[in-house]
Amino acid sequence: MSILTFSQKVFELTKNIPRGKVTTYGEIARALNKPKAGRAVGSVLNKNINPAVPCHRVIKSNGYAGGYIKGASQKTLILRKEGVRVNKHGIIDLRKYQHKQYF
DNA sequence: GACCTGACTCAAC
C-alpha cells in the first residue's frame, strides 16, 4: 500500500515528461501497474490546473491529442510550440515522440 | 455503497 493516491502518482509521472516529448494515458496507467486504467488517468488530468504538471504532453494511444481543459486545438498548438510535429490531421507520430522512460 | 461520468483503449467488424 502506498501513501500516494492514484491522482498524485499520475501527476508525478506527468511532471517527468520532457519538453518535446509525449506519452499516452494508457502508458501512464501501465506505469502504475493498472494497464486498463487509461480512462481514469484522463479523468485525473482533466482536473489539473497546476502549470507544473504538463498534462498537454499526455495524448491518446492512436496519435490524436485527446482532450484539454482549454480545448484540443490549444493542446496541439502548445505541443507544436514545444517541437512536436502534429500533421494536418492532428496526428502525432508516437514512434518518434513518445517518452519511454517508464519502461 | 450503488450509480453515473468521462481528456481512454482495444479487439472486432
Next chain:
DNA sequence: AGTTGAGCCAGGT
C-alpha cells in the same frame, strides 16, 4: 483503414 461497442477505473454524487 475508419468505425463501433464493450470493458475498465477513479472520483464524485
